[in-house]
Amino acid sequence: MALQNSLKKQLPVKDDNHIIGSIANPIIAVDNRGRITLFNQACEKLFGLTNNQVMGKLVAEIIPYTGLIKVLKTGKAHIGRKFVLGNALYVANRTPIVQGNSIVGAIGVIQEITELHYLAKELKQVTDQKNALESIFNNTNEGYISINSEGYINFINHAMAKLLNREPKNIINKHITEIIPEADIHLMKINGNAQQSKIMRIGNKKVLFSRYPVVTGGKVEGAVSKVVYQDLDKLAALANRSMQDKTKPNLSGVHYTLKEIIGTGKSIGQLKDIVRRVARGPSTVLITGESGTGKELFAHALHSHSPRGKGPYIKVNCAAVPENLLESELFGYYEGAFTGAKKGGQIGKFELAHGGTIFLDEIGDMPLTMQAKMLRVLQEKEIERLGGRSTKKVDVRVIAATNRDLTEMIENGEFRQDLYYRLNVVNINIPALRERREDIGALVSHFIEKFNHSFNLQVTGCSEDVTNIFLGYHWPGNVREMENIIERAFNLVDGKVIELEHLPHYLLKQKEKYRQPLIEKALPALLENVEREALLEALGKTGGNKLQAAKLLGISRAWLYKKIKQYQIEL
Numbered sequence: 001m002a003l004q005n006s007l008k009k010q011l012p013v014k015d016d017n018h019i020i021g022s023i024a025n026p027i028i029a030v031d032n033r034g035r036i037t038l039f040n041q042a043c044e045k046l047f048g049l050t051n052n053q054v055m056g057k058l059v060a061e062i063i064p065y066t067g068l069i070k071v072l073k074t075g076k077a078h079i080g081r082k083f084v085l086g087n088a089l090y091v092a093n094r095t096p097i098v099q100g101n102s103i104v105g106a107i108g109v110i111q112e113i114t115e116l117h118y119l120a121k122e123l124k125q126v127t128d129q130k131n132a133l134e135s136i137f138n139n140t141n142e143g144y145i146s147i148n149s150e151g152y153i154n155f156i157n158h159a160m161a162k163l164l165n166r167e168p169k170n171i172i173n174k175h176i177t178e179i180i181p182e183a184d185i186h187l188m189k190i191n192g193n194a195q196q197s198k199i200m201r202i203g204n205k206k207v208l209f210s211r212y213p214v215v216t217g218g219k220v221e222g223a224v225s226k227v228v229y230q231d232l233d234k235l236a237a238l239a240n241r242s243m244q245d246k247t248k249p250n251l252s253g254v255h256y257t258l259k260e261i262i263g264t265g266k267s268i269g270q271l272k273d274i275v276r277r278v279a280r281g282p283s284t285v286l287i288t289g290e291s292g293t294g295k296e297l298f299a300h301a302l303h304s305h306s307p308r309g310k311g312p313y314i315k316v317n318c319a320a321v322p323e324n325l326l327e328s329e330l331f332g333y334y335e336g337a338f339t340g341a342k343k344g345g346q347i348g349k350f351e352l353a354h355g356g357t358i359f360l361d362e363i364g365d366m367p368l369t370m371q372a373k374m375l376r377v378l379q380e381k382e383i384e385r386l387g388g389r390s391t392k393k394v395d396v397r398v399i400a401a402t403n404r405d406l407t408e409m410i411e412n413g414e415f416r417q418d419l420y421y422r423l424n425v426v427n428i429n430i431p432a433l434r435e436r437r438e439d440i441g442a443l444v445s446h447f448i449e450k451f452n453h454s455f456n457l458q459v460t461g462c463s464e465d466v467t468n469i470f471l472g473y474h475w476p477g478n479v480r481e482m483e484n485i486i487e488r489a490f491n492l493v494d495g496k497v498i499e500l501e502h503l504p505h506y507l508l509k510q511k512e513k514y515r516q517p518l519i520e521k522a523l524p525a526l527l528e529n530v531e532r533e534a535l536l537e538a539l540g541k542t543g544g545n546k547l548q549a550a551k552l553l554g555i556s557r558a559w560l561y562k563k564i565k566q567y568q569i570e571l
């Protein structure tokens with residue numbers, strides 16, 4: 001008790017006015033008639049009036065709009081009423097002073113909130129910006145995650161959370177290595193350097209990520225990582241698909257028509273007529289001919305001129321695909337069909353070609369087991385993916401090609417006869433280049449024009465010696481070989497004419513070889529051979545023009561016709 005009394009003496013609690021006077025908040029009170037009864041020092045400062053000037057005076061006269069009179073009249077408190085005085089913002093709480101049942105006065109307590117107001121405004125702006133950024137980050141497919149300088153996650157967007165297969169709320173504040181163990185190496189190294197486009201694994205996915213330091217006031221405060229492609233394997237598969245799409249004409253720009261097939265001679269002309277007619281129908285076509293004769297070019301043209309020309313054109317090289325993969329390549333497979341099968345399975349070339357054409361190149365190299373399956377597809381027009389039991393109808397036109405002698409293969413038991421008949425509904429046989437020398441001149445001009453364009457040169461032609469070699473050579477590699485020889489010459493030529501020195505050595509030698517067998521024959525046969533070759537050369541040089549060819553040979557036109565008939569030269 002003694003202690004309490006001594007404390008009371010020391011503390012100013014006994015002097016209410018002194019306590020109120022010391023409060024930093026302006027306080028003003030009135031009695032029940034509105035006369036000022038309390039006006040503390042903070043109030044004096046706020047209103048610029050002294051206590052002596054205002055005490056006992058009517059508040060309405062001294063400071064209008066305090067709201068205290070209204071509180072007196074209504075008995076209702078005003079809480080948190082804002083008002084502006086000078087450049088500052090204030091909030092006031094006004095309450096009635098109640099004694100017993102009656103209102104004996106009113107009191108107002110004021111607080112300056114200018115700073116607070118601006119802070120609140122700033123906070124709102126920051127919150128708005130944060131919300132906007134969050135919605136941007138959460139509506140992108142790119143994953144974002146940020147960590148502080150100790151590696152604790154302070155932000156993650158939806159895409160990144162999805163990639164991690166977790167809820168964002170279960171990730172925030174966790175250590176990055178706890179959530180992404182692989183991050184130890186890639187995401188954790190917090191320094192001032194950015195890392196761009198690195199590949200890392202997150203779970204079973206390969207992703208591409210970039211990491212940037214978060215720098216505040218020159219200090220690295222953390223790092224933010226961006227995952228650009230969530231699954232590179234998927235992306236690779238997509239790119240693969242898009243490459244496959246590119247094999248489709250009209251989409252890729254690689255689009256051969258009959259116009260691109262060069263040949264002035266009768267044989268090519270006849271073949272073009274056949275293509276025009278056959279293209280209209282649905283029949284399977286077998287294109288035969290030596291390697292490099294233009295089988296693929298004809299297959300393309302067949303597709304382009306057909307009603308399916310705008311559909312896909314899918315090529316499968318039966319010799320290039322390993323035997324054990326050919327079936328899945330052609331018909332596709334379901335997930336888990338075999339060890340190493342891709343997740344999600346794979347669509348086969350037949351399905352890809354739906355509505356278009358499938359070109360089965362090198363069909364002669366198709367294994368016998370596959371030949372049986374192919375026969376079924378051609379008969380039923382339906383395919384069965386590996387690992388599945390259901391079949392699917394496909395609307396595909398089949399064009400097959402081979403440089404092998406299928407009839408001989410049938411005799412040797414290497415090719416199924418029934419498949420041969422199915423494929424050979426229409427046969428297009430492209431003669432070897434040596435059997436249509438009349439096309440040589442036009443082809444040479446065509447390739448010179450083509451390479452002038454790509455090499456940006458102005459080559460006008462070949463020297464006479466070179467022309468003679470071209471006309472006499474037996475072209476085992478056919479048009480492809482000619483294309484290669486001319487391209488090679490373009491790499492060496494520095495004038496406007498292709499000369500002997502621009503030809504490969506073997507070609508000069510081959511020419512002699514080509515002439516050699518002649519001496520092994522009897523004289524009449526030898527003469528016939530020479531005569532035939534001379535006719536072919538002349539016709540080739542003149543692009544098949546008989547009048548000019550006859551002039552070149554020094555014979556009459558009638559004689560030339562007789563010889564053409566005798567040697568069964570096709571023009």
Ligand SMILES: Nc1ncnc2c1ncn2[C@@H]1O[C@H](COP(=O)(O)OP(=O)(O)OP(=O)(O)O)[C@@H](O)[C@H]1O
Pocket residue numbers: 260261262263289290291292293294295296297298361402403446479480483
């Ligand atoms: N008549 C032609 N006109 C223009 N270019 C041709 C002609 N014939 C072939 N070519 C060109 O020759 C090259 C070989 O042609 P293509 O690939 O069509 O031959 P292929 O008979 O299918 O060969 P392979 O049997 O080796 O597959 C291609 O670059 C092609 O453009």
